[in-house]
Amino acid sequence: MSAAERTVRPVSIASFAQSQNVRKDDERNEVEGLMPVIAEVFGNIGITKDDVGFICSGSTDYLIGGPFSFVMALDAVGVWPPKRESHVEMDGAWALYEAWVLLQEGEIDAALVYSFGRSSLGDLNEILTLQMDPYYEAPLWPDIVSLSALQARALIDAGKATEADFAAIASRSRRDALSNPKAQVAKDVSPEVLLQDEYVVAPLRRHALPPITDGAAAIVLAAGDKAREWSDRPVWITGFDHRMETHSLGARDLTSSPSTAKAAEMAGVASGKVDVAEIHAPFAHQEIIVAEALGLDDSVVINPSGGPLAANPLMSAGLIRIGEAAERIRSGKADRAVAHATSGPCLQQNLVCVLEGE
Amino acid sequence: MADETTAGPVTTLATPIRLDFDFTPGVAQSRFLRGLEQGKFMGQRCPSCGKVYVPSRGSCPTDGVPTTEDVLLSNVGTVTTYCVVNVPFAGQSIEIPYICAQVLLDGANVSFMGLIQEIPADQIRMGMRVEAVWVDESELTPSLASVRYFRPNGETDADYETYKEYL
Ligand SMILES: [Zn+2]
Numbered sequence: 452m453s454a455a456e457r458t459v460r461p462v463s464i465a466s467f468a469q470s471q472n473v474r475k476d477d478e479r480n481e482v483e484g485l486m487p488v489i490a491e492v493f494g495n496i497g498i499t500k501d502d503v504g505f506i507c508s509g510s511t512d513y514l515i516g517g518p519f520s521f522v523m524a525l526d527a528v529g530v531w532p533p534k535r536e537s538h539v540e541m542d543g544a545w546a547l548y549e550a551w552v553l554l555q556e557g558e559i560d561a562a563l564v565y566s567f568g569r570s571s572l573g574d575l576n577e578i579l580t581l582q583m584d585p586y587y588e589a590p591l592w593p594d595i596v597s598l599s600a601l602q603a604r605a606l607i608d609a610g611k612a613t614e615a616d617f618a619a620i621a622s623r624s625r626r627d628a629l630s631n632p633k634a635q636v637a638k639d640v641s642p643e644v645l646l647q648d649e650y651v652v653a654p655l656r657r658h659a660l661p662p663i664t665d666g667a668a669a670i671v672l673a674a675g676d677k678a679r680e681w682s683d684r685p686v687w688i689t690g691f692d693h694r695m696e697t698h699s700l701g702a703r704d705l706t707s708s709p710s711t712a713k714a715a716e717m718a719g720v721a722s723g724k725v726d727v728a729e730i731h732a733p734f735a736h737q738e739i740i741v742a743e744a745l746g747l748d749d750s751v752v753i754n755p756s757g758g759p760l761a762a763n764p765l766m767s768a769g770l771i772r773i774g775e776a777a778e779r780i781r782s783g784k785a786d787r788a789v790a791h792a793t794s795g796p797c798l799q800q801n802l803v804c805v806l807e808g809e
Numbered sequence: 810m811a812d813e814t815t816a817g818p819v820t821t822l823a824t825p826i827r828l829d830f831d832f833t834p835g836v837a838q839s840r841f842l843r844g845l846e847q848g849k850f851m852g853q854r855c856p857s858c859g860k861v862y863v864p865s866r867g868s869c870p871t872d873g874v875p876t877t878e879d880v881l882l883s884n885v886g887t888v889t890t891y892c893v894v895n896v897p898f899a900g901q902s903i904e905i906p907y908i909c910a911q912v913l914l915d916g917a918n919v920s921f922m923g924l925i926q927e928i929p930a931d932q933i934r935m936g937m938r939v940e941a942v943w944v945d946e947s948e949l950t951p952s953l954a955s956v957r958y959f960r961p962n963g964e965t966d967a968d969y970e971t972y973k974e975y976l
């Protein structure tokens with residue numbers, strides 16, 4: 452049964468905010484980084500924490516190296532009187548999914564979702580190794596760049612892409628990021644120039660890798676009357692699904708993304724024209740795999756925000772895709788958009804959210 | 810050669826992991842830590858509810874707004890509750906029994922944990938007035954290690970009414 456066939460309570464992205472994305476924020480702690488984002492996401496629509504019935508966050512203690520950082524982060528919201536709250540050790544896009552599911556029940560009409568990612572505090576390559584199988588893979592310390600390079604190599608060998616394609620994606624992303632004041636890496640640079648970069652891990656050159664980013668983001672979801680009360684042009688979630696694949700890289704075809712394709716099918720991506728897609732593909736070649744799995748044609752504008760190659764705050768970059776896609780609709784630049792988020796090595800888990808304006 | 814299948818299940822597999830992290834105390838906690846380096850307790854006040862937090866992490870956990878006003882707190886406070894540690898554990902650096910107490914500094918609205926010394930463990934009590942004993946000036950660092958411990962300062966015990974909401 453696809454989303455279109457299910458009875459879905461209309462829920463809107465009522466407000467979106469994100470911090471400036473930077474290489475390293477060594478001035479502020481997590482709470483201090485989040486507070487302005489929370490204030491902005493409420494302030495955009497003139498509400499307070501008392502107007503939301505649920506708070507859900509996405510983050511991971513592995514980035515900060517301290518336990519229960521999500522509990523301390525709640526100080527940025529102020530949970531008094533005591534609030535209904537939840538947390539996922541995932542990108543904030545999955546926290547948004549949890550809040551959306553709760554809103555489906557109809558008991559509450561609004562929720563706050565936020566995420567924070569401090570990618571700069573440790574060695575990101577080492578930290579991300581710990582998402583691998585702890586017995587057979589993690590002890591070998593296979594870093595995420597090398598694993599992604601394996602995937603890129605498989606894609607090239609399968610005849611599905613070239614290094615020039617990766618450079619073209621990086622070039623477009625950086626150029627688009629020039630119009631995104633929150634982006635970290637923005638530059639008008641041609642694919643030809645980018646192809647002169649050194650390899651980090653062949654076949655991936657520097658430009659095909661995401662930047663290391665500190666950042667935070669927040670979204671307010673609203674259903675029912677509140678969605679209209681808080682927005683002149685509500686942006687509705689019309690399809691939402693996420694799927695995962697085995698953690699065993701050897702058991703997967705790394706050149707395709709069946710979990711993205713299945714999530715896209717369940718979310719009903721193909722049931723209308725897609726104007727814009729915000730794709731959370733941290734490595735350039737992954738955009739090719741995801742775009743194919745989503746069934747996007749050449750008319751779709753991909754990552755007008757610059758995407759994760761322009762700013763990749765871990766745990767927030769997926770939520771930001773949904774926020775950016777919603778903003779394109781709210782501003783009238785698009786009527787129907789697809790947002791995608793990923794987690795795990797080489798696109799292991801994927802989430803697809805379809806958004807539509809009125 | 811032994812048949813591996815008769816050796817039984819493998820029950821242990823060592824996979825050593827070590828990660829190093831930078832710590833970012835942030836703006837507010839840096840003020841607190843810099844205060845300790847100068848031998849003083851710096852708190853911050855919430856502009857909404859007026860409560861003074863020490864240390865402040867930069868926000869009022871009740872209101873979710875930035876705590877912007879710095880407040881220099883007293884060196885003296887009240888024991889709101891305590892426990893006497895009698896159990897030895899690995900890495901213990903203090904002779905048992907010793908007293909671990911929540912101390913509400915004068916002017917603060919949250920208590921924080923402190924070691925109480927210069928008093929027999931069986932004489933500690935709620936409401937006792939205590940003062941911080943700092944390390945020598947040359948040894949002050951931006952860390953709670955700058956506070957050696959708290960000790961009774963000889964004042965009359967605080968009235969229960971003055972600290973009952975901080976238990
Ligand atoms: Zn307050």
